[in-house]
Amino acid sequence: MSSEMLPVDEVAWQKKWDEADLFKATTGGGKPTFYCLEMYPYPSGKMHMGHVRNYSIGDAVARYKRMMGFDVLYPMGFDSFGMPAENAAISEGGHPHDITERNMASITQQIKRMGFSYDWSRTLKSHDPRYYKWNQWFFTKFYESGLARREFAPVNWCVSCNTVLANEQVKAGRCWRCNGPVEQKGMSQWFIDLPAYAQELHDGLDTIKFPEHVKSLQRDWLGRSEGAEITFGVVDSDLTFEVFTTRPDTLFGATFATLAPEHPLSEQLVTGTEFEEDWKRLYDEVVNMSEFDRIKNMNKKKGVFSGKYAVHPLTGDRIPIWFGNFVIATYGTGAVMAVPAHDERDHDFAKMYDIPIKRVLVMQEDGSPDAPVNRADVDDGWMVNSSVEGFDGLYGQDARDTVCSALESKGLGRREVNWKIRPWLVSRQRYWGTPIPIIHCESCGVVPVPEKDLPVELPRDVVFGKGNPLETSPTFVHAPCPACGEDARRETDTMDTFMDSSWYFLRYTDAMNDEVCFGKAAADRWMMVDFYCGGIEHAQMHLIYARFMTKALRDLGLTIADEPFYELLCQGMVNKSAPYCASCGVTLSVDHAGSPCPHCDAPLGERSAKMSKSIGNTVSPEAMIELYGADTVRLFILFAANPTAGMDWSDTALEANHRVMLQLQAWPEQLRSWNGPSSPMDAWLTARFNKRVHEFIHAMDNFDLRRAVEISHYEIIKDINWYVRRGGQNPSVASQIFPQWTQMVSVSTPHLAEDWWASREHHDGTFVAESQLELPASTTPKDHLTLASEQYIRDFLEQARKVQNIAERHLGGQAKSAIVVISPSWxxxxxxxxxxxxxxxxxxxxxxxxxxxxPMAQGERKGEMMTFWGKKMLPQVFKWDDASREVIVSELDEQQVLQHASKFIASDLNLESVTVVVGESDSDTTERAGSAMPLSPAIVYS
RNA sequence: GCCGGGGUACCCGAGUGGUCAAAGGGGGUGGAUUCAAGCUCCUCUGCAUAUUGCUUCGCAGGUUCGAAUCCUGCCCCCGGCACCA
Known part of the structure; x- marks a missing residue:
């Protein structure tokens, strides 16, 4: 290979694609559509390897689908609202808008350098009023329909971010973004009623192709539990409270009830009684505790008696009402019926406070109703001890149903499905987000901003770092009431930025429309997203909000799509090795490489860890592109691991991939230099290549990119090498396979492929990026035979080489000749x-x-043949694969095939001569026919 | 505790009843080419061995003519949920 070969001019190709407008999604035409999308990025200033991997995957899919005749929508934009920009503005001065624009410009440039085939004409950015106007419009629509509402509620407050957080955004009691502590705070906030769609979100999971773990995660998060809501009265009063239980079959065992100390009824029950003081103490203890701490402390169960009794809805029995620190007001109804015999928590509590325990289920059908309860029996069982007729003996679901029916007929309960997911808290006390389009008027109350006044734009005259920035802008805060015209006050909270990302995929279908959020026809034409690629970190937040939003917008009549994304692929992490101390079990910063463990002084090993700034094991995409080019980086990233698997960054592997690229670059010239005649090998390469195209299509259709790349960049080279080795040099074969090979190569390494495409003799100025892949004919039986013969030779050589090694030890020197003994025809x-x-x-x-x-077994060799069958042939029959079986049944003549190839075989094995004989024939003097099998001749070296 | 995903050779990683001592890549090895290095091509890379045998796909059993693959139990890793009503 010439070392003075110039690198592929990737930037030039990118410019040409751009000028030719190749990747603009068309707005009509009869082609089937394919919507390929990656989670739109937050515009930090630098592209990292995670981005590169994500987009390399998506781009390969988009390019492939275009080539297969689809109208492809493959857009890119920016999730440009959010706190990093605002925090940067606070710490380094400046304005979030400017910082965001600056970062966007820089990351855009880096993304473009990779040559991804985006339709940049549809680029959207969340912080553009043309975009966020529609967030506001949706919000007012939701307000009208009751889906959005304002409530005073205890909310999660992140101290360091200075804002409230949605439930989903609190991880282990800490803020998902800054990892700071989260407190409970009572505030008036805006909520969107996501639970209204909980059932549909739950059921929809069965209609889409998400990875199993993502579905499981979403199901957990939605938290469906089926049970009953039961009304308990309070003795000697009109008061009632509701409890939710998944176990109505244990209702007769309820020996007390427990309310959350902050339950709306609690104070009423104890005020002015001797029990007030105890309640107050418990109340004060829990009320400021974050939910996380509360749950963490649940093992320290504590309760106080209220002095009041509840009425059991079916038996009419008096049961004591307690307050418990383990009951949380915002979960379910904030009250539980306590069944100590069949619930562990209630059991512990009853023991602690000496409350009666009543068995109402037995675990065996004939079990004794009077058996003592030493430990809560929480499994399904047969009802016993029901104080009312008609229940004893019922089991499981049957029991639950019967209890529910009894409650329903008394009007004291009903079947109910409870969800763990709670309304989406969308208010944020931050600046860099969509202003909530609401005006608070003294006389009219809450008034949404009319559509004609949208968007409510973010003002520039704000002060950062002193509470909610929008409150510092007088021009923003003061506004006339849209209803009465009086002076009123604008809502100063902004929306959670997940609002932006929950419908951007719909906007892409009609991104430049300023009349409507998106045209229905456009949305319906492109939706759902056929292939959605992004990180697992969005499995519950973004992917639930987006699914919810799609359904909510559908119900506004804006689209017919039920789900946003059909197939989700979560790409694996990009890892790189880092120092690791096995005895301490910690991964250390790369600064420690080569030194002993700073904690225990043991020598450090290495371990693969996610690329992160703190460990310092990151690799800069820019630097890699500079060194090797975008194509090499893409090839490496697609080939190093399956899209969903974690991959280890390896400099040596990257270099190896670069060598492959250099080698590929030289191929067109090499092919052009062929000047041989046609040969029997031509049919082989043609058939083999044909098969490769089929395999490639199969792999791509299944998003098995690693396999696809392996075929286009590795296997085909090997095939051609073999062809050449076997004497093939036919230029017409070269020009026949070259275009399709170029197309396959273009999916992952598009720049190189354009060089190839342009190098063709009859190049017409088109791009491989716009070409259509011609489907190969299906493989004919003749092709099969051609491929099988060659495979037979290759298998034979492999076997022969192994034997040769050992044989030469016996011969005490190099073998000079070989006799190949084909298995006897019988x-x-x-x-x-x-x-x-x-x-x-x-x-x-x-x-x-x-x-x-x-007939063969009729002679004197019958015994021999029967033995042979049992010992040799029987096991072998099963070992042959389908291809081999086909060959055995086929016309393929082993002797002929090897005979024809004997010169090649001799030179390949470094022998002077190779003779092929049929075992047990007159010409076979070796007496080695015994070990020869069909497709597996014996070889005798001498 | 519950749910989901995993455990394959020096490393990464394919493989879901026979093509499996197990693809492919990395790393390593030997050879061809070269004045030489690099690149490229070819070989080998569990152990033994004239073409076959033995051991091996987390561990232990089982089903089968045949198991990395199916079943049962166990161990370990990753992710999620969790005194949840």
Missing amino acids: KREMARAALGFITEGGHPKQFVPVLAQM
Whole structure:
């Protein structure tokens, strides 16, 4: 290869694609559509390897689908609202808008350098009023329909971010973004009623292709529990409270009830009584505790008696009402019926406070109703001890249903499905987000901003770092009431930025429309997203909000799509090795490489860890592109691991991939230099290549990118090398396969492929990026035979080489010649008969009598043949794969094939001569026919 | 505790009843080419061995003519949920 070969001018190709407008999604036409999307990025200033991996995957899919005749929508934009920009503004001065624009410009440039085939004409950015106007419009629509509402509620407050957080955004009691502590705070906030769609979100999971773990995660998060809501009255009063339980079958065992100390009824029950003081103490203890701490402390169960009694809805029994620190007001109804015999928590509590425990289920059908309860029996059981007729003996779901029916007929309960997911808290006390389009008027109350006044734009005259920035802008805060015209006050909270990302995929379908959020026809034409690629970190937040929003917008009549994304692919992490101390179990910063563990002084090993700034094991995409080019980086990233698997960054592997690229770059010239005649190998390469195209399509259709790249960049080279090795040099074969090979190569390394495409003799100025892949003909039986013969030779050589090594030890020197002994024809005949027998459905063991009747087994060798069958042929019959079986049944003449190739075989094995004989024939003097099998000749070296 | 995903050779990683001592890549090895290095091509890379045998796909059993693959139990890793009503 010439070392002075110029690198592929990637930037030039990118410019040409751009000028030719190749990747603009069309707005009509009869082609089927394909919507390929990656989670739109937050515009930090630098592209990292995670981005590169994500987009390399998406781009390969988009390019492939275009080539397969689809109208592809493959857009890119920015999730440009959010706190990093605002925090940067606070710490370094400046304005979030400017910082965001600056970062966007820089990351855009880096993304473009990779040559991804985006339709940049549809680029959207969340912080553009043309975009966020529609967030506001949706919000007012939701307000009208009751889906959005304002409530005073205890909310999660992140101290360091200075804002409230949605439930989903609190991880282990800490803020998902800054990891700071989260407190409970009572505030008036805006909520969107996501639970209204909980059932649909739950059921929809069965209609889409998400990875199993993502579905499981979403189901957990939605938290469906089926049960009953039951009304308990308070003795000597009109008061009632509701409890939710998944176990109505244990209702007769309820010996007390527990309310959350902050339950709306609690204070009323104890005020002015001797129990007030105890309640107050418990109340004060829990009320300021974050939910996380509360749950964490649940093992320290504590309760106080209220002095009041509840009425059991079915028996009318008086049961004491307690307050418990383990009951949380915002979960379910904030009250529980306590069944100590069949619930562990209630059991512990009853023991602690000496409350009666009543068995109402037995775990065996004939179990004793009076058996003592030493530990809560929480499994399903048969009802016993029901104080009312008609329940004893019922089991499980049957029992639950019957209890529910009884409650329903008394009007004291009903079947109910409870969800863990709670309304989406969308208010944020931050600046860099969509202003909530609401005006608070003294006389009219809450008034949404009319559509004609949208968007409510973010003002520039704000002060950062002193509470809610929008409150510092007088021009923003003061506004006339849209209803009465009086002076009123604008809502100063902004929306959670997940609002932006929950519908951007719809906007892409009609991104430049300023009349409506998106045209219905456009949305319906492109939706759902066919292929959505992004990180697992969005499995519950973004992916739930987006699914919810799609359904909510559908119900506004804006689209017919039920789900946003059909197939989700979560790409694996990009890892790189980092110092690791096995005894301390910690991964350390790369600064420690080569030194002993700073904690225990043990020598450090290495371990693969997610690329992160704190460990310092990051690799800069820019630097890699500079060194090797975008194509090499893409090839490496797609080939190093399956899209969903974690991949380890390896500099040596990257270099190896670069060598592959250099080698590929030289191929067109190499092919052009071919000047040989046509040969029998031509048919082989043609058939082989044809098969490769089929395999490639199959792999791409299944998003098995690694396999696809392996075929286009590795296997085909090997095939061609073999062809050349076997004497093939036919230029017409070269020009026949070259265009399709170029197309396959273009999916992952598009720049190189354009060089190839342009190098063709009859190049017409088109791009491979716009070409259509011609589907190869299906493989013919003749192709099969051609491929099989060659495979036979390759297998033979492999076997021969192994044997040769050992043989030469015996010979005490280099072997000079070999006699190849083809298996005697009766063995192949036997194999054919057996294969036929099994194909017909016969059990291998029953083949013996069949064989005994065959003509070959009639002579004096009958015994030998029967033994051979049992010992050798039977196991072998099963070892042959479909291809080999086909070959055995086919016309392929082993002797002929090897004979034809004997010169090649001799030179490949470094022998002077190779003779091929049929075992047990007159010309076979070796007496080694015994070990020869069909497709596996014996070889005798000398 | 519950749910989901995993455990394959020096490393990464394919493989879901026979093509499996197990693809491919990395790393390593030997050879061809070269004045030489690099690149490229070819070989080998569990152990033994004239073409075959033995051991091996987390561990232990089982089903089968045949198990990395199916079943049962166990161990370990990753992710999620969790005194949840």
